[in-house]
Amino acid sequence: MKTRTRLVVAVAALLIAIAVLVVPLPPRIRLDTHILTVALIQRPPTAVFDYVTTPAHWPAWHPSSLAVSGAVDHSLDTGEQVTEEFSVAGRRGRVVWTVAARERPDKWAIAGDIDGRAAGTVTYSLTSTVNGTRFQREFTYRAPSLWFAILNWAVLRARIQSESDTAVLRLKSRMEASPQP
Incomplete structure (x- = not known):
């Protein structure tokens, strides 16, 4: 094979490999990641629910939440939206969250949208315990x-898990430090 032909084949193979890596995956191929964090919080479920579902409080306990705007001063109901400025795993951006589910004080879920693309969901599940609340936060996103x-797989998941663990520990500390956080 001539040198020029080999070069053309090598460049074509490289371009195909790059395309396979960056072309959006078809919807039938689901590569979802679930980041799960749990804490036992010594406060009643209604107090924890009302606090975590009020966006104005997010920057106080979640290190990835830089600022919130829109409907931020109350516990959001199904269909309500809020915009959040974030920094997750070193990436800054803006997401619009829409409340997808609300069952006070047991469950609350929001679906994110970044520039018209689905950005994942966050679900809070709260269970009453003898000493307060078992709080579970699950962040699910698709590759x-x-x-x-x-x-x-190589970098982001571990960083996002660490940020989520820190957030829930800060939430626990904040909720337990004062009867009215």
Whole structure:
């Protein structure tokens, strides 16, 4: 094979490999990540629910939440939206959250949208315990491309899990420090 032909084949193979990595995955291929964090909080479920579902409080306990705007001064109901400025795993951006489910004081879920693309969901599940509340936070997001899936596996998932663990520990500390956080 001539040198020029080999070069053309190598460049074509490289371009195909790059395309496979960055082209959006088809909807039938689901590469979802679930970040789960749990804490036992010595406060009643209604107090924890009302606090965590009021966006104005997010920057006080979640290190990824930089600022919130819109409907931020109350516990959000199904269909309400809020905009959040975030920094997750070193990436800054803006997400619009829409409340997808609300069953006070047991469950609350929001679905995120970044520039018209689904950005994941956050679900809070609260269970009454003898000493207060078992609070569970689950962040679920989909890999939009094979490249993202590889990066997520190698770096992002661990960083996001760490940020989520820190957030829930801060929430627990804040909720237990004062009867009225």
